[in-house]
Amino acid sequence: MHVARYNKFQACRYGMAAMISDPVALGQRPLRESLAELLELLAADAHELGCTPWLDHLQPLLADDATDAAWLRGMQRVHGNLNDVAREAAERLLARPAHEPREIGR
Secondary structure: OHHHHHHHHHHHHHHHHOEEEEOOOOEEEEHHHHHHHHHHHHHHHHHHHOOHHHHHOOHHHHHOOOOHHHHHHHHHHHHOOHHHHHHHHHHHHHHOOOOOHHHOOO
């Protein structure tokens, strides 16, 4: 339970740049690496189940270094207060187009 909480905190704070605890390997590893491995392991089953578009939706996260966590930290440096950061984040979120996984690849 503590590992899950720690990993959740790391992911929220650092996004894909997070170092998460791997209780099986008894060490830490990059979240980006862990997700890439998981997506690779799930690929064949996802294809069989017809849910590859949902996994494909996660692929850009592996390549994108400009994570939301990094953006939030940058806005905090710019504004220096949480109210302006929250306002900017809300405006940014509302400006994003909403994509359902079934719409991807059409």
